[in-house]
Amino acid sequence: MQIVGVTTQQEVYVASKDRKFRINEILVIEDSVLGNPKGEVVETLSYNRLIPMGLDKSMVDTEVIRSLEQIGYDIGSDEVNVAKMRLFSEAPHPVRTGCEVRCPQFEEVRHLLVKTTPEEGLILGEIRGTESLGESVDTDLKERLHLLEEGEILPQRGVPFLFDIQAMHQYPHIGVFGGSGSGKSFGLRVMLEELMKLSIPTLVFDPHFEMQFGQKNQELAQEAISFEDRWLSVQVGKEVGIRFSDLSTRDVIDLIGAAGGNLSESMVNVIQSLHRRRDSYPSFSDRLNNVAQAIEEGAQGLKRRLKEEDLTPTDVQRIKDLMDLHQQYGTLPLASVKGVQWRLSRLDKAGLFQQDIVPIEQGLEQGRLVVVQGASWVLQVFSTYVIGALYRKRRDYQDARMNGEEGTFFPPFITVTDEAHNFAPKGVESPPKRILKEIAQEGRKYGSFLILATQRPTLLDETITAQLNTKCVFRTVRGTDIATLREETDLTAEEGKRLPYLRSGDTFISSAIFGRTVLVRIRASYTHSPHVSNPFDELKRFKAERDERVLQLIDQRLPLFDTDLLDMVGCIKRECGLDWDVDRLKQELDRWVAEGKIIKEESPFTTRYDRVRSGG
Structure with a gap:
């Protein structure tokens, strides 16, 4: 392997007659004057005698061709392998053409590839292009992972990628980007498994109900550690919720705003006027309903009611209380009061005020990964409260320490969410966005970090995107998203062109x-998502199981005549829970006849279904 063509301080061309280059592999240039610089192959191609060199629009120019001829390549007959190589560090002057190039030993490039130890870092996958280093890899880095290739589990061949979680204190927050089917959710799962291995407190918002870690990958069962006591799953409205009495007026405004879109100024005014410190949900809801009733009936209507006969003392007191409320709040717009009423009722129906966040707090204090599940809109509302509450607990503890006081310990933690553009949308204000923005900008000082995943990085708030010091970019097809990622990372033009064609599970980590x-x-995960099965396989399986149940029932009553079908429909409904009518049963019977599972005999008087005769 030799340097050919025109060289610069950043890029060189390497040629070889008998060795094909791998994209992203590391090579060493034997130029002692420059200290044997190292670089990475960013583009590669091969020529043979059937392809005239230089007539295409590739990276090879006339200077490269001329230098190949000068150092002895027979361009007319030899196969020529050419690679563009980018140096890791800019050289003080261009590399000398003709220098020999070789593959490195692992010890020469360990400092470029490994930033921490397997015990302290996240083992996320294998670095592409390092397969040639597999034999010389240090013992502590061997047999650390398996790869999933074309549905087959394969052993590690190259250098593992270890993410230095300790360095997040200096370079906080991670973004995970990729289109549907790119392996984004799979990569996020592996990241969460690694966080559980290190017992790092993690709060996950899961709108898709897929972050479950109970189903082991059976092919890795012997090597996978058990996550049974390392994670906890809770559902909003069942195991966790919001203690209404803990909410400030600002919190109530945020929650009600998140329940049904941005609030108008008059709605905000309604909440500020009616909410009292330490209000329970019933007390605030009753006050809101009473004010709505008082405004709707009006002062004159209430006075007329007071003059009615047969009023009990309780009725009189009730009307007087409504008159007092009308006098105090009668200027509030009825539409705004009812708008707040509707949003508050929607939150209550979702079960948001029936529990508290104690299970989440306890889980994080135990170093667990806590998965919060629920509908997307419910999670947006709930995350506004719970992230803010936990972040304040962590910040208060840190502030107390800085002031020399003894505060109540709350651990540093990581907040993770998929569909992050719904929580912190670009150009639109939303309650979760405010707290996520604050953590993105200041969380590092308090030990609070973010991992945000989204299919659409263009739709994520720009301030937050800019604070994500690590970005994992999976396959992305949209031009606007690729442009955004190019702006926010050091992805080169060549790497940007490769983004739409990355295999599922491959990712650029910037x-x-x-x-x-x-x-x-990305390595093979130790656990499976509950949605891992193919939906079309599920359809076949369901149909086969249903057919088997019904056919077993029918077999007990064969032969079956037209006159028996109505009774048979009732029996199928009772025994199998299928709401079929006679026409549907006939269609299914004809299908089973076509499949050879039963036979059908027709006469001028009746149709008969019976068992398949042996030998027939």
Whole structure:
């Protein structure tokens, strides 16, 4: 392997007659004057005698061709392999053309590839292009992972990618980006498994009900550790909720705003006028309903009611209380009061005020991963409260320490959410966005970090995106998203072109911790998502199971005549729970006849269904 063509301080061309280059592999240039610089292959191609060199629009120019001829390549007959190589560090002057190039030993490049130990870092996958280093990899880095390739579990071949979680204190927050089917959710699952291995308190908002860690990957069962006591799943409205009496007026405004879109100024005024410190949900809801009734009936209507006969003392007191409320709040717009009423009722129906966040607090204090599940809109409302409450607890403890006081300990924690553009949308204010923005900008000082995943990075708030010091970029097709990622990372033009064609599970990791972009193959996960089965396989399985149940029932009553079908429909409904009518049963019977499972005999008087005769 030799340097050919025109060289610069940043890029060189390497040629070889007998060795094909791998994209992203590391090579060493034997130029002692420059200290044997190292670089990464960013583009590669091969030529043979059937392809005239230089006539295409590839990276090879006339200077490269001329230098190939000068150092002895027979361009007319030899196969020529050419690679563009980018140096890791800019050289003080261009590399000398003709220098030999070789593959490195692992000890020469360990400092470029490994930033921490397997015990202290997150083992996310294998660095692409390091397969040639597999034999010389240090013992502590061997047999650390398996890869999933074309549905087959394969052993580690190259250098594992270790993410230095300790460095997040200096370079906080992670973004995970990729289109549907790119492996984004799979990569997020592996990240969460690694956080559980290190017992790092993590809060996950899961709108898709897929972050479950109870189903083990059976092919890795012997190597996978058990996560049974390391994670906890809770559902909003069942195990967790919001203690209404803990809410400030500002919190109530945020929650009600999140329940049905941004609030108008008059709605905000209604909440500020009616909410009292330490209000319970019933007390605030009753006050809101009473004010709505008082405004709706009006002062004159209430006075007329007071003059009615047969009023009990309780009725009189009730009307007088409504008159007092009308006098105090009669200027509030009825539409705004009813708007707040509707939103508050929607939150209550979702079960949001029936529990508290104690299970989440306890889980984080135990170093667990806590998965909060619920509908997307419910999670947006709930996250506004719970992230703010936990972040304040952590910040209060840190502030107390800084002031030399003894505060109540609350651990540092990581907040994770999928569909992050729904929680912190670009150009639109939303309650969760305010607290996420604050953590993105100041959380590092208090030990609070973010991992945000989304299919649409263009729709994520720009301030938050800019604070994500590590970005994992999976396959992305949209031009606007690719442009956004190019702006926010050090992805090169060549890497940007590769984004739409990345295999599922391959990701460019652009990290300030590494100082460059690394292509990584995410390792095989130790657990399965509950949605891992193919829906079309599920359809076949369901149909086969249903057919088997019904056919067993019918077999007991064969032969079956037209006159028996109505009774048979009733029996199927009772025994199998299927709400079929006679026409549907006939269609299914004809299908089973076509499949050879039963036979059908027709006469001028009746149709008969019976068992398949042996030998017939």
